[in-house]
Amino acid sequence: MKLSDEQLAVIQAPLGAMAVTACAGSGKTATAIRRLIYIRQLMKSSRGRVALLSFSNVAVDTFNKGFQQLAINLPDGVNLKRVEVDTLDGFFTSHVIRPHAHRTMGANQAAFLVSGSEPFLSGFSYWRDGSFPLPIAEFKVGIADGKTFFYSGTGDNHELLDQAKALELVGRLGRTGAYTHDLGRYWIYKTLSNQPAVLRALATRYPQILVDESQDLGMVHQEILELLIKEGVQVSLIGDANQGIYGFAGADGSFLRSYSTREGVSGFELTRNYRSLPPIIDLANALSGREDKPYREPQPGGLYFLGYKDAELERLFDRFRDCLDELGLQHEQAVILARGADRVAKLSGEVEPPGRGVMTAFTEAALLRDQHARFLDAFKLVSRGVVSLLEDAPSGLASKLLGAPQEEWMLRLRRVLWGFTRDADAGLPSSNLLGESEWHALLLQRIRSLLVHIQRDYGFASVANLGNKLSKRDLRNAPLNAASPVGKQGPEIRVETVHQVKGESIDAVLYVAKKAHIEALLGGTGDEEGRIGYVAVTRARNLFWLAVPNSCLKELRPKLVSAGFGELTNG
Numbered sequence: 001m002k003l004s005d006e007q008l009a010v011i012q013a014p015l016g017a018m019a020v021t022a023c024a025g026s027g028k029t030a031t032a033i034r035r036l037i038y039i040r041q042l043m044k045s046s047r048g049r050v051a052l053l054s055f056s057n058v059a060v061d062t063f064n065k066g067f068q069q070l071a072i073n074l075p076d077g078v079n080l081k082r083v084e085v086d087t088l089d090g091f092f093t094s095h096v097i098r099p100h101a102h103r104t105m106g107a108n109q110a111a112f113l114v115s116g117s118e119p120f121l122s123g124f125s126y127w128r129d130g131s132f133p134l135p136i137a138e139f140k141v142g143i144a145d146g147k148t149f150f151y152s153g154t155g156d157n158h159e160l161l162d163q164a165k166a167l168e169l170v171g172r173l174g175r176t177g178a179y180t181h182d183l184g185r186y187w188i189y190k191t192l193s194n195q196p197a198v199l200r201a202l203a204t205r206y207p208q209i210l211v212d213e214s215q216d217l218g219m220v221h222q223e224i225l226e227l228l229i230k231e232g233v234q235v236s237l238i239g240d241a242n243q244g245i246y247g248f249a250g251a252d253g254s255f256l257r258s259y260s261t262r263e264g265v266s267g268f269e270l271t272r273n274y275r276s277l278p279p280i281i282d283l284a285n286a287l288s289g290r291e292d293k294p295y296r297e298p299q300p301g302g303l304y305f306l307g308y309k310d311a312e313l314e315r316l317f318d319r320f321r322d323c324l325d326e327l328g329l330q331h332e333q334a335v336i337l338a339r340g341a342d343r344v345a346k347l348s349g350e351v352e353p354p355g356r357g358v359m360t361a362f363t364e365a366a367l368l369r370d371q372h373a374r375f376l377d378a379f380k381l382v383s384r385g386v387v388s389l390l391e392d393a394p395s396g397l398a399s400k401l402l403g404a405p406q407e408e409w410m411l412r413l414r415r416v417l418w419g420f421t422r423d424a425d426a427g428l429p430s431s432n433l434l435g436e437s438e439w440h441a442l443l444l445q446r447i448r449s450l451l452v453h454i455q456r457d458y459g460f461a462s463v464a465n466l467g468n469k470l471s472k473r474d475l476r477n478a479p480l481n482a483a484s485p486v487g488k489q490g491p492e493i494r495v496e497t498v499h500q501v502k503g504e505s506i507d508a509v510l511y512v513a514k515k516a517h518i519e520a521l522l523g524g525t526g527d528e529e530g531r532i533g534y535v536a537v538t539r540a541r542n543l544f545w546l547a548v549p550n551s552c553l554k555e556l557r558p559k560l561v562s563a564g565f566g567e568l569t570n571g
């Protein structure tokens with residue numbers, strides 16, 4: 001790969017804090033990895049480490065793969081052991097929460113993550129006059145002028161909580177050692193603020209931190225980074241403010257936008273889009289007001305719109321598949337996008353997991369594993385299911401298994417449950433099997449032997465009414481993954497929300513939109529709905545199809561044509 005001058009300028013800049021504003025498809029991944037290695041080279045024999053932090057495990061995997069490839073050819077002198085890639089939450093969990101937060105929380109054991117569904121959390125609900133109690137898992141944390149506050153809801157729909165009441169609940173939960181995802185950030189901030197030695201040690205160990213996708217940094221993450229900056233850490237931000245689509249979660253992109261104007265921070269730009277064909281970049285430029293340049297030469301593909309109605313989605317998908325075949329694009333390299341999870345479920349004709357109670361957990365886990373390769377979600381369900389079959393499991397066991405257990409026996413048990421979840425041949429049976437006869441019989445047999453193993457090695461007996469709990473009464477004698485008789489078949493191309501494909505490059509995108517989404521897309525990146533449209537458009541390498549409801553086709557046609565879309569007529 002021949003790096004551009006802009007990419008090289010970022011990679012080879014002298015040591016120091018930087019703000020890199022980059023367009024979609026500009027090779028942030030390749031640039032960030034090389035910068036990471038270059039920083040470590042500049043640090044010479046210093047013992048300090050460099051961390052590259054991002055938001056998703058997928059991004060971390062991509063960075064790690066790229067890093068491994070480059071690392072092979074590096075001279076021995078580069079100290080690659082002192083280079084780390086992690087998610088922001090993963091990084092702060094291992095360096096702050098797990099080893100140190102319990103002291104600030106007042107807990108007598110290491111902190112552990114709870115998902116929100118644990119029964120014991122019902123004792124930590126926030127009671128409001130004349131309304132339902134708010135579960136503590138719905139508490140969100142903000143920071144203004146260095147003071148933390150608790151709220152619930154999102155965006156304009158948020159509700160500031162009674163701070164004294166909320167703080168009492170958070171503190172009481174903290175004393176048990178438990179924290180929810182959102183409260184984790186609160187405890188990181190509190191731990192670093194209240195234990196200066198921990199902050200100092202972290203800053204000494206990681207004098208250089210790069211944050212990718214930094215438009216998604218929320219208020220609390222920003223304040224955590226500010227603490228490190230004050231302590232001398234050089235923080236570099238890389239991101240694209242036009243792709244900020246987590247405003248509802250408190251990330252408004254302002255940290256990235258203003259960072260380059262700070263004293264001591266150098267600003268850089270990446271303005272060449274390596275991903276998309278020129279017509280797609282023209283639209284992205286028009287939406288964002290940028291003038292990014294294409295790298296690829298024109299070739300068949302581009303931007304098109306067509307009408308659809310919900311009753312005829314199959315026809316829409318057929319046409320899309322035909323077009324992929326004509327262009328020689330693989331169906332696996334294409335995606336169908338929708339705005340929300342409900343819509344995704346409808347478009348993909350998703351199969352409802354059959355069963356009740358613990359059986360639903362196992363059937364859903366098998367479907368998640370086999371239909372979506374969502375192993376972690378499947379593991380969570382299997383863990384909860386299995387723990388609910390144990391007579392005398394310690395309280396919070398399922399949550400501890402999902403978090404980061406420290407006790408050796410729990411780590412072993414977690415490995416056993418992971419093995420059971422992943423292995424369709426010896427563990428959780430395949431969802432291709434007939435539900436009532438084959439799948440259920442195998443599940444029962446394997447769960448029984450798993451429980452025997454757990455009793456022998458860990459001392460937990462299983463519940464008495466196992467047969468009842470694992471009843472097959474809701475299973476049909478059809479493959480578990482077969483649609484119910486009234487259900488639809490799926491489109492055979494993966495269907496995702498726009499948020500799920502953030503960061504990806506995809507050959508062909510079909511965005512099945514509603515009128516409001518199209519208007520927002522055409523309105524540009526000034527607001528979050530517009531940025532969501534922008535993210536959808538800029539995932540596409542060769543082809544972007546916008547499916548427009550027939551009911552508003554006439555009204556939107558002129559705007560779409562003037563934005564550069566070609567129309568695909570019916571027939």
Ligand SMILES: Nc1ncnc2c1ncn2[C@@H]1O[C@H](COP(=O)(O)OP(=O)(O)OP(=O)(O)O)[C@@H](O)[C@H]1O
Nearest residue numbers: 002003004024025026027028029030274275503504
């Ligand atoms: N110098 C280069 N020459 C050729 N291809 C490049 C170069 N730099 C990056 N690319 C390619 O550009 C594509 C897009 O890169 P990448 O996915 O890192 O974009 P990104 O900046 O993260 O985009 P987004 O923010 O939209 O997700 C990748 O296929 C990558 O291999």
